[in-house]
Each structure stands twice: as structure tokens, then as C-alpha cells.
Amino acid sequence: MIKLNEIKRAFLVSAWFIFLTFPIMVIRINPVEHIVEWRWKNMALVGIGSFFLSFVWNYLMKQKEPGFKKTETAEKTDTIPPLPPARRIQREKRIYIPALVAIGTLTIVFPFIFSMYQTNIMVSALIYIMLGLGLNIVVGLAGLLDLGYVAFYAVGAYAYALLNYHFGISFWMALPIGGVLGAVFGILLGFPVLRLRGDYLAIVTLGFGEIIHIILQNWNEFSFGPSGIANIPRPSLFGIDLSVHSSTIYIYYIMIGLCIVTIFVVNRLQNSRIGRAWVALREDELACQAMGIDKAKTKLTAFALGATLASMAGVVFAAKTTFVNPASFTIWESIIILCIVVMGGMGSIIGVIAGALVLILTPEYLRAFSEYRMLAFGTMLVVMMIFRPGGFIPDVRRIYKFEGVKSMDKS
Amino acid sequence: MLKIKNIQTFYGNIQALKDVSIEISEGEIITLIGANGAGKSTTLMAVSGIVPPRSGEIFFMGEPITDMEPDKIVSLGICQVPEGRRIFPYLSVTENLDMGAFLRNDKAKIKKDMEYVFDLFPILADRRHQAGGTLSGGERQMLAISRALMARPRLLLLDEPSLGLAPLIVKKIFEIIGKINAENNTTIFLVEQNANLALKVATRGYVMENGRITLTDSSKNLLANEDVKKAYLGF
């Protein structure tokens, strides 16, 4: 039932919003005619809109509160609580195998049923999936907050651009070279920050990202400064140069392949000894040392692997746009990649993929709202973090079982 | 088995350990008692290689380990249960135990050892899929000890296992410490504030004050010592 104080509260919220948005929504100064326009209609819209939104908000918040409606059922026995829908789907073979087949088919036929424009956007999303999975190793698994991740992306892109410009090295040669260079840079950054954690690490990596950006911007002899490097060749298929259209499709499949390999590798690593060491390191460094985990080695491998993936994504990026300049590698990119990881669900592969698709595709399709695009995007982030603080699809923590140990799953 | 020779440890300019020497032979339980801030934890950190001493030497089975990396020291068979348990809060009980066996490869034996610790602490078996962070204080201490046992240590370093636990649980944990020592011949270096209980389970004891060892004797003599009684036993 709607109570009186709920109405009062919604009313106050709308009054507050009217006050807040008054200067931008109501007053408009017309400099040509030297008059002030008062758009009272906007004020009414803001008022009514926020009044209703506040109701919806309150309702949702109430539902979110633990114990809402569920108390009676939960208390009965100590059976395992029902899994959330996302996990249930992952468990239920009958649902997820057909779903997997459907998604697989869609990915394969995608470039043939959608326009080149759509395919291009999808390639961007795939690049961000790879970046997200890489950063997920560093931030999600090893718990090292890296705000300069874009630097490794830039290393890969410039590696291909420069190697091609000076030595005519092809895409397929540049891909592994870029990966190795990324690993080297990852370790170079890793060494000085081995002893740092949390906020300090974040600041230092932020600085590292900016340093790379500034070098690319200003060292004209090396990187051609702000004007960048143009005419980077697209990848060739067995020496045949493809048309723009077919090479877009080709890059799309290359990215699909790279993403599949990345998912496979990350998944294997996550359940391996080093993956467990990362997770343990994230939780308690001292306990890790007491258990005989080599702190330095574990951190460096996380940095190196994350950087390798970013760098390879960078090579593809350079090949896709055929042009690189420092403007593509700003702090903003690092933040988007971090958002992908955090919003998708730290440590969860499916989460990161979902995060990348939502965060990269939504702004593209929100272009219609042009100026309100970032506003809508920001609102979405805030709402998301309130209702799903663990991300879209949070990490399903693996339970390690040794065969022969009696399983408790029987209940 | 373990020989600590005149070590000095500094935190910045503050000297935490002054000329500390301790010796433990195989199969023994010894205890190090002292007030808050005496330097007991620092001593264990030096043995584990996490806070290496500035001078002095540490030998384990005759081999110098003073400047060794912590992971090498664990692989030699020294495992520490740090102060305040420090289990991994988001890992399940089984995963926590698994982390203890991080340096081992013998799956079959790891499985056996896991059954062994579940025998020692049956409550952990009931909680095996529960996240470490949701365990009670007593269960956490049991898990921390079990996790260290999973490394199959020859020397087990225990830092204040009784910290913040009810007397009944403390008694039980001390019984099990004795049992671990008796059944596996694991040497135990026990750091404690609860001097009374510690001296009952240990054969010998060291008393530390302000970073210095001031007294060492058999547990029986220490329990009878007037100064120790006054300062640590509360009568």
C-alpha cells in the first residue's frame, strides 16, 4: 500500500530535482536577443518524472532488502538456498547447451546477416572483451588495481604500426611480437610496484599509463607525435589483399578466434596452481607467504599475462583502424576497461564478456540520444552498482574437491 | 633442528629483536612467552623469512636459512600459523586447506592429509564448503592450524593460537597441539601469552622482554619461578 510518508518523500525528491536542474533545464539565455527564456514546461516534466521515478526506486530498494517476502520460506530448513537464475542456467545442461549452440551459430553468421557497420562495432566489442579478460587477471583474480592498463594496449598497437612502418613486418608476425613486448612491459611495470597495494598501486599504475601516453604524444622522432601513424595494412589472407569489406569480416573472425583462445587460456589458468595463488594473494599476502607462495613471481605473472593480452588486442586494433595516434590511448580507455571488469563481475569470465558487450554496444546504440548518451550511461552504472554490486554475473567460486573425499552435495 | 643465533631485527630505526638466540631439537615442543610487543611474532617472522633479521644467523637442520625467501623456507618444512589466523575469507574450507598444500604435488597423500585434519577437527569436515570468512573464531583457528599441517611441516610455528578464544576451545586446541606432536613427531615452536597453558604443553620455555630473551628453562622450573609467576601467571 502506498503510505502517506512515501508520497511526502517522493514529493521532496522531486522538489530537490527541480531545484537541482533549474539552471540547466528551465533558464535559457538567448544571447542574440538579450533575453532570458523561462521554460516552465521543462520544470513540470522534471517534477513529475522524478516524482514517479522516486516511487519506482523506493519499491526496488525495498525488494532488495534482505528478508523481503522471503523470510518465511528461507527459515524452514537448512537446505541449500535456491541458486540465482544466472547460475541455475549455467548448471542446467538442457538450457545451456542449446544456448551455447545458438550463440555459436550467431557469432559465426553475424557478419553475413548484419551490415559492415555492425560488424565493425562488434569487432570493437570483441577487442574490449579481450582487454577485459586481460585486466580481469590483474584486478579480478590477483586483486592488483591497475589504472594504467591502456599503456599495454598502446604498446601492442604501436608495436605493429612502427614495426610495419620501418621493417614492413606483417600482421601475423606482429601479433606474437606484440604479445612478447606486452609481457616485457608488464614485468617492467611489475618490478617497481611489487611492494605496493591498493590505492598506492593504483596511483603508480595511473602514472605509468600517463607516461606512455605522454611519450607517444611528444617523442616525434619515435612515434610521430599527435599526428600518429597512418596506412597500417589490414591483415592479409595468405598474401592476398582483401577489400575493406571482406577484411572487416576477416578481422572479425580473427578476433573471435583470439577471444576463444583467451577464454580457454584464462579458464585453464584460473583453475591451475598459479590461478589459485592469484586468488590467495588477493585475499591475504602474509598468509600466502606463510603457505610458501612466491609473492613476487605470482604478481609478475599476473601483470605479464594481462599485458600480453592487452598488447595483442592492441595489434588487432591498429590493423582494424589502419591508423594509430595517442588519442586512442588515454586514461579514459583504462577506466572503461576497468568498468567492464567491475560491472561484469570481477573474476568471472562470462561476467567480463557480458560487461564488455553491454558497455561497448550500449553507447553505440545510444547514439540516437547523442548529448544524453553519457548521462544515460552514467545512470546505468550507478543503478547497476546499487542493485548488482557483484557485477552482472558474479564469479562462481570454484569448489576444489579431491576425488575420494566424500562430497557434501548429496543433501 | 632449529638454531637461532644472535639475531637482531629492526623495523626502520626501531629495534624489535636484540640478540635473540633460541634452539629447538627435533620432536620437541618449546614455547616463547612474553608481554605484548615483546617481539615474539617478530621472532617467528624472522624464522619464516618474511621479516629477515639485520644480523645474526638462523639454521634449520644445519642449513643456513637467514636470507632465504619465504617460499624456500616453507619448502624445507617450516610452516607458520600467523597471529590472528589469517585464513582466506572468500575461499572455502577445502580451498583453504588446499592452499596449505600449495607446494606439494602428491595428490594421493594430500587427500590423506586432508582426511587426517578432518579427523583432528571434525567440525571442519561439516563446514568444508563454507567460506572461511563465515567461520567462528575457534573454527578459524582450527582451520589455520589444519592449513599449516597440509604443508606437512617438520617444524610448526604457532603464533598465539589461544588469542581471543573461549577457555574450553583453547584447552581443546592445546590438546590437539600435543597430539600433532606425539603422532607425527612434528616439532612445535609455540608463541603464547597464555603462559600457564603453554608451559604445560611445552617441555621448555623462553621468556622474552623488550626484544631480549631474559630467561630460559624447563617448563617445570619456569612454572615454579617466582618472577615468571608474578609477571605471566598472575599469582
Ligand SMILES: Nc1ncnc2c1ncn2[C@@H]1O[C@H](COP(=O)(O)OP(=O)(O)OP(=O)(O)O)[C@@H](O)[C@H]1O
Ligand atoms: N611491521 C612493523 N613495523 C614497525 N614496527 C613493528 C612492526 N611489527 C612489529 N613492530 C614492533 O615491533 C615490536 C615487537 O612486535 P611483535 O609483534 O613481535 O610483538 P609480540 O611479542 O608478538 O606482541 P603480541 O603479543 O602483542 O603479539 C613492537 O614494539 C611493535 O610495535
Ligand SMILES: [Mg+2]
Ligand atoms: Mg605477536
